[in-house]
Amino acid sequence: MPVYIDISRCIGCRSCEVACQRVHGGRGHVNVHFVGDTASVPIFCHHCEEANCTVVCFTGALHKEGERTAFDVEKCTGCGLCRLACPFGVVWTDKIAHKCDLCDGRESGPTCVTTCPANALSTDFDLAASRARARAAKIAVLGGRK
């Protein structure tokens, strides 16, 4: 998952949604979901190692390019099988499929990451891993809240 989320930092401002739409001509690939009063969670493509969307795509429009699950618009027929095969609901089809491309070609990296005012999104695996470890350690020592 090349963009990592720390939802404890997310303030639910939806800046990532707007930034994504701005970069992708109005069609965004991030959705901020609100879980009651507890949290807001930006949901977007995980770029799965074994990606269901690439398995069901019969033309090869969706394919793996290194870590990225890439999309070749020229090969897409808009059949919508990828949309139904994604367990996280983050591939869309309106006549043609669209999904997170990690802002391919943008020098400064994914726009959601550079935009996030709360520092909740990052592309840094080590940072994400150390935050997760710290959280796990805190739960172990102090007991978690249910």
Next chain:
Amino acid sequence: MIKVDASLCLGCLSCSNVCPSQNITRSEVSGKRSIHWKRCKEECDLCVEFCPAKALKLVAFDENVPEPDLSFDLVACRICKSRYATEPMLRRIESTLPLSMQKDATGLEWIRICPVCRRDIEAQRATQQMVQGRTSKSLKK
């Protein structure tokens, strides 16, 4: 002219999307998707080539053969009841994906849940994880 094998067609609309002369029309009214293949004289086989189910073939033009028509009842999401896919498309997903990918923790089969509800479930899962990590102040000394 296009011949459709109704037992193979997924109702996915690939053919309608790729047809350069709008000879394959579709409509979606009250949970039902209908597809209509017009009698076509074009020298073109894009729809045949881009059918994921190989349900189409070209046959000689014949005015007496009726234009093919198919309709599909869209399947309702197990959670929100919105109509989001045709049954043959979901079956195709179930037969293509390895079984290990079809398991899920919710007890509901995720393929039978619409993409919007799938995102909600993922948000709830992530939230549970995060809340556990919030230590309440009374525990701190």
